[in-house]
Amino acid sequence: MTASSNLLRIHHAINRQSKRAYHDLITLPSKKPIISQGPPGYSAVTGHVVTVFGCTGFLGRYLVSKLARQGTQVIVPYRDEDEKRHLKPMGDLGQIVPMEWDIRNENQIAECVRHSDIVFNLVGRDYATKSFDFASVQVDGAERIAKIAAQSGVPRFVHVSHLNASATSPSKLYQTKAEGEERVNTAFKGATIIRPGPLYGYEDKLLNNLAIWPIWWKLNDAKTRTRPVHVMDVAQVLANLVHNAQQGRTIALPGPSTxxxxxxxxxxxxxxxxxxxxxxxxxxxxxxxxxxxxxxxxxxxxxxxxxxxxxxxxxxxxxxxxxxxxxxxxxxxxxxxxxxxxxxxxxxxxxxxxxxxxxxxxxxxxxxx
Incomplete structure (x- = not known):
């Protein structure tokens, strides 16, 4: 068999895989069609456009990677030019679209979500600063993103909270996480709330800090119980939600062991x-x-x-x-x-x-x- 005939067979195989069929068409409640094309993988086109707020954070980078490897176009809002550079090569040409934003600027938020069929809000912080306290990010900011997404006609909204979110918690972080959930549910009807446990991974603040600063983990005589979960597992759950129609529910994702x-x-x-x-x-x-x-x-x-x-x-x-x-x-x-x-x-x-x-x-x- 000649080299030219081999190339011809490969060409026909690719053409067969690239043909669109009825199952490649998805119509969202907003009447927007989602059309996938090509074999699954980095250079495919799922037809989805996804915005990931908080994409430069710990969980965000892995979610962007998983989405882009499926052939999904990802809008990556960023605050610092250097913080989003590592995201660019995660997707094929034109699939990673960086857009500058500020959580207090409604026009920039609207620009980031206006073409998307699903929006993820992963924005959060574990300590307060003079510019951004817990409430301004996890309550007001979350509500603002959800409200603008709803006004822009985005069909689905996924908000990442915390396993310990509670209005009665002594921790301000857990209090504002719970209040943020309520505001999001009010601003965006049918929002999906994700409650993961403490995350561990390459850039985590759990295993790395345990190795570097063990003294601060001996508080409470080190008897505090935790349910750590792998960041890759949570990122995979979020990526699966792009193709999962379930909405309007709270999904708890604790680690498998206490x-x-x-x-x-x-x-x-x-x-x-x-x-x-x-x-x-x-x-x-x-x-x-x-x-x-x-x-x-x-x-x-x-x-x-x-x-x-x-x-x-x-x-x-x-x-x-x-x-x-x-x-x-x-x-x-x-x-x-x-x-x-x-x-x-x-x-x-x-x-x-x-x-x-x-x-x-x-x-x-x-x-x-």
Missing amino acids: LTYEYLLDLVSSLTFQPPSRAPVVPKSVALAVAKAAQAVWWPLLSPDEVVRRYIDDADTPGDWDSVGVTPSEIEQHAIQYVRRYRSAENFSRPNVFPPRPVLVEEEVGLGF
Whole structure:
């Protein structure tokens, strides 16, 4: 068989895959047609246009990557020119569209969403600053984005909150997350609310900080219970929602296991072959005083609200993973990828050692999370 005949067969195969069929046409409630084309993958066209607010953050970069690899055109609003540069090569030519925006500028928000058929709001912050406190971002900002999306005729809106969102929480972050959910549901009828647990991954503030600042994770004698979830799993759930018609519901995404900070400290220490921290347990009053003093620094190492959150167990809420087609990963499956960098040169290739998991009281009596 000649090379020319091989090329001809490949050409015909691509043409067959590129032909549009009836199942490639989706009509949204807004009467806007979504037409996919080409074989699945980086250079395909799903027909969807998606806006991801908060795309330059931890979760946002992985969501943009997953969407772009499907052939979805992604609008990436940014504040700083350098913060969005890594997003550009995630999609094919013209598929990643950067647009400058400010959360207080309604005209810029409207420009970012006016061509989209689904909008994700991942914007949030875990400490307050003079320019942006918790409420201005997670309440007023979330409501503003949802309201403008509704006015622009966007069919679907997905808002990412937190597993511990509660109006009665002692933490301002969790309070404003709950209030933001209410405002979003009022501004955009049928919005989908996502409540993930604490995220871990390459750029996380969980495993990395456990390795660098173990003393601040010993608050509450390291007995606080947490339900960490892999950032890739949450990003996959969000990406699946583009092709999932379910709306108007709250989806809880806790990690598959309930662990203590004490166990996570042991896990990081075992994987990095660093001796366990001998730092004393800092009283809450001292930690709050240090955190308040650190607020004078431009980049706070620990905010007062974060100290409060170290004493709050993650909510005992059943997960909705089955409804979104994703099985969450245990933290031991991925932790070595993110903490290996903290090993010394002689220990870099040593086999992994995992500490035994402690049995929590609820699990002893058959009431496991």
